[in-house]
Amino acid sequence: MDLNILSDALFAALAAVGFSSISRLPLRAYPYCAAIAAIGHSLRYLLMLSPEPALHIFWASLIASFVIGALAVLLSPKAHTPAEACFFPSLLPMIPGMYAYKAFGGLAACVLNDDPDKFGYYFYQFASNGFVCLAVLAAMVVGATLPLFMFKKIAYQATR
Amino acid sequence: MTEAETMKTSEHDTDKVRELLTDYAGWLLGCGATCIRLEKNLRRIADAYGQNLELTITPHHVHIAIADRRDRVVFTSIAAARGGVTSFDTITRLSAFSWRIADTDMNIDEARRHFDSIVSEKPRHQWAVAPLVALANASFCRLFGGDAAAMAVVFVATLAGYCLKLWLCGLHTDIRLVFLSCSFVSSVIGASGYFFGLGSTPQLAVGTSILYLIPGVPFLNSFSDMLHRFYLCSLGRLMDALVLTACLSIGLCAGMMATGTGMF
Incomplete structure (x- = not known):
């Protein structure tokens, strides 16, 4: 299990660094993003482990993103970047991309299938994946933004 | 208006401040800043130059109403999103730039030069x-x-x-x-x-x-x-x-x- 957590943290850090390069992150912010993403993603992994605590992806994402947001706000003055430049890239590996693509795939399959049973199945895929995707996204942003409200002075003066 | 604000704007044309605010809004929006960041940074710059500001932010434009605190003349402009690519590097530089204006006696010409150098910088390590x-x-x-x-x-x-x-x-x-x-x-x-x-x-x-x-x-x-x-x-x-x-x-x-x- 320990190795799994380490591997989860390592690959989350790599994913955060790679995806944040698309958004042209300042060079000095990469180490902070990698560290925050590793901590956040491995925390979500731990929270979703069965049999205990086995939290749903929604609650696990909410808690992990709160930790990501708090770390980003506290570290952003050191990185000398706005807090969201630290936590947005760190959140990217947690974006429920698989749910998003299954939702749209389900929608496409609905359109292409006339059979009521198949239509019902694909509509279920579309709705369940779509709702989970949107709910997890909302949880991630709420969780990561809460520390911005809590530590407004630090968050908005990081580049001062 | 404080003495510092008067000193900054009295030497320079307020039109230049309005132009800077409009361009700044367009670039910050185009680089993918959140609306709250856009509002806070623009207000910071406007405050430093003695201007009041009201914003309407849409996905590709920012509608800005700028009122001078001295003569109450209201100026409105629409800034189109510039840049077109999400860039946290530019957002970071533009945020630091807004603080520099607020914390120092940077005049509008100097601010314009600084702003132009930020937005004209080519991305590195592509x-x-x-x-x-x-x-x-x-x-x-x-x-x-x-x-x-x-x-x-x-x-x-x-x-x-x-x-x-x-x-x-x-x-x-x-x-x-x-x-x-x-x-x-x-x-x-x-x-x-x-x-x-x-x-x-x-x-x-x-x-x-x-x-x-x-x-x-x-x-x-x-x-x-x-x-x-x-x-x-x-x-x-x-x-x-x-x-x-x-x-x-x-x-x-x-x-x-x-x-x-x-x-x-």
Whole structure:
């Protein structure tokens, strides 16, 4: 299990660094993003482990993103970047991309299938994946933004 | 108005301040800043030069009403989003720039020069982005439980798709067509694990090969704007992100149909 957590943290850090390069992150912010993403993603992994605590992806994402947001706000003055430049890239590996693509795939399959049973199945895929995707996204942003409200002075003066 | 504000603006034309505020708003919006960041930074600069400011932010424009605190003359302008590419580096520099104006006696001409140097700076290390994105997507595949073979397939599929994206964007192709084409190409290459019997998780390679196209920052910006009650911009950004996600899903479905692989 320990190795799994380490591997989860390592690959989350790599994913955060790679995806944040698309958004042209300042060079000095990469180490902070990698560290925050590793901590956040491995925390979500731990929270979703069965049999205990086995939290749903929604609650696990909410808690992990709160930790990501708090770390980003506290570290952003050191990185000398706005807090969201630290936590947005760190959140990217947690974006429920698989749910998003299954939702749209389900929608496409609905359109292409006339059979009521198949239509019902694909509509279920579309709705369940779509709702989970949107709910997890909302949880991630709420969780990561809460520390911005809590530590407004630090968050908005990081580049001062 | 404080003595410092009077000193800054009395020497210079307020038109230059308004022009700077308009251009600043356009660049910050175009670089993907959240609405709350845009509002705070613009107010900071306006305060420093003795101006009052009201904003309406839409996904591609900022409507600005600037009122001089001395003569109460109101000036309105519309700033179109500039830049067109999400850049946290530019957002960081522009935020630091707004603080510098607020904390020092920087006059408007000096501020203009500083601003122009920030927005004219070319992005660095762009050659490293494509391999980094490919590595990131391969790591994503691993996080979903993919094996080494699936990771290698995803790496190649992402690299090809991302290079195609850069090429098509260079030709100023419609972004929706870019997403559709790139997801098609990536999913076809991602399906090679099925054809050549590579590894035990080829289905994950297909699914993950297009995830680098998910518009993560627009999704996060949209929800962040919603939390800060910028509903108009939030819904616009959400629609933009959903349309792009729909385009990449159509490309993926077409790729799956072409290669005879299934999703569910």
